[in-house]
Amino acid sequence: MGLRGPTLTDCGAWVCCRWGPDPTDNTPSAPPSVTRRHGTADQVRWFEAKPCYIYHVVNAWEEGDEIVMDACRVKNPQHQTTFDHPLASFLAYMRLDAQLYRYRFNLVTGQTTEHALDDANIEFPSVDSRIMGRHHRYSYNMSMANEPYLLFDGIVRFDQQTGAKEEHKFGPGRWGSEAPFAARDGSTGETDGYLVSFVNDEAEGRGEINVFDASDVAAGPLARVLLPVRVPSGFHATWVRADQLQSRA
Ligand SMILES: [Fe+2]
Numbered sequence: 001m002g003l004r005g006p007t008l009t010d011c012g013a014w015v016c017c018r019w020g021p022d023p024t025d026n027t028p029s030a031p032p033s034v035t036r037r038h039g040t041a042d043q044v045r046w047f048e049a050k051p052c053y054i055y056h057v058v059n060a061w062e063e064g065d066e067i068v069m070d071a072c073r074v075k076n077p078q079h080q081t082t083f084d085h086p087l088a089s090f091l092a093y094m095r096l097d098a099q100l101y102r103y104r105f106n107l108v109t110g111q112t113t114e115h116a117l118d119d120a121n122i123e124f125p126s127v128d129s130r131i132m133g134r135h136h137r138y139s140y141n142m143s144m145a146n147e148p149y150l151l152f153d154g155i156v157r158f159d160q161q162t163g164a165k166e167e168h169k170f171g172p173g174r175w176g177s178e179a180p181f182a183a184r185d186g187s188t189g190e191t192d193g194y195l196v197s198f199v200n201d202e203a204e205g206r207g208e209i210n211v212f213d214a215s216d217v218a219a220g221p222l223a224r225v226l227l228p229v230r231v232p233s234g235f236h237a238t239w240v241r242a243d244q245l246q247s248r249a
Contacts, residue, residue, distance in 0.1 A: 031046050031047060031048055031049065032046075032047050032049050032069075032105065032112070033045060033046050033047065034047065034067050034107070045105075047110065047111075049103065049112050049114055052073050053073075053074040053077035054071045054072065054073055054074070055072060055096060055098065055123060056123060056124060056125055057070070057071045057072075057125075058071060058100070058126075058127060058136075058139050059131075059132060059136050059139070060133070061133060061136075063104075063135065065106055065108045065109075066104045066106050066107065067104075067107065068103070068104050068135070069103045069105070070101065070117070070139065071100075071101055072096070072098035072099070072100060072101070072122060072123045072125055072141070073098060073099055073100075073101035074096050074097055074099075075097075075099070084148075085148035085149070095144060095146075096121065096123050097121050097144075098121060098123045099116045099117075099120070099121070100117040100118045100139070100141065100158060101114065101115070101117060102114065102115060102117055117158070117160070118158060118165065120143065120156060121143070121144040122142060122144065122156050123141065123142055124178040124235060124236065125139050125141045126139070126140050126141075126179070126180050127139050127181070127190070128181045128183065128190045129180075129181065130183065131190060136190060137160055137161050138157055138158065138190045138191055138214070139157070139160070140155060140156075140195055140214070140217075141156045141157075141158065142154075142155060142156075142176065142177075142178055143155065143156050143167065143169070151233060152170075152176040153169055153170055153174075153176075154168055154170055155168050155179050155195060155197065155212065155217055157214070157217045166216075166218045167217070167218060168212065168218055168219075168220050168221075172203075173202035174200070174201050174202070175200050175202070175233045176198065176199050176233075177197050177199075177235065177236075177237050178197070178234075178235060178236050179196060179197035179212070179237070180237050180238050181194070182194045182195070182196050182239040182241075190214075192214070193214050194211050194212060194214055194222070195211070195212040195214050196209065196210070196211055196212075196237075196239055197209070197210050197237070198231045198233075198234060198237070200231060200232065200233045205230055206226060206230060207227040207229060207230045207231030208225060209223075210223070210224055211223040211224075
């Protein structure tokens with residue numbers, strides 16, 4: 001999958017040392033493209049879609065004649081902060097206001113269909129990596145705090161099959177990092193495992209590892225590992241088993 005959009009300077013963004021869309025540009029869409037994994041440039045297929053900004057994709061898979069893609073879509077990206085804070089001008093755009101969103105690209109008709117799956121402000125999505133590239137049922141997403149800059153105040157699990165949503169909030173002054181799925185030994189399904197996140201407690205000045213049951217996120221952490229040092233709030237994360245690490249050594 002690919003996305004192509006106008007990358008033009010805007011004076012307001014320039015003043016803020018950032019890039020943004022040109023408000024005079026009437027380009028009707030940010031066309032996505034589909035190509036085979038080992039395809040060549042002449043095999044790229046372009047589709048039309050509504051203008052937007054996408055920071056992270058959840059997953060994509062084949063379904064009949066269609067390629068389906070779930071992503072965190074920002075429908076109204078802003079380069080100007082609405083917060084009065086020294087860091088806000090650098091990171092306001094990362095508050096994102098992103099929605100979980102689904103695209104369907106029909107390879108036969110060339111048509112795109114698209115719609116929001118939910119309206120919560122979520123980002124930094126993950127799924128059980130064993131199912132990446134195939135239709136997932138569950139995605140695990142970080143809830144974006146209503147703060148001057150990028151902070152995660154909770155985890156949201158979406159069930160695509162039922163539309164159900166489960167959430168855990170870390171609590172006041174506690175900010176997480178992306179929470180990748182770690183399969184349980186002998187795991188047999190997408191929720192048969194754990195979510196692992198670093199949580200930074202501002203009041204205590206302490207870092208923690210929080211471990212959640214992926215089948216019951218709302219129950220809160222199964223375990224909290226209090227760390228001897230503070231771990232600053234981070235964004236991306238992944239889970240790698242010890243034997244996988246050793247095999248790369
Ligand atoms: Fe990223």
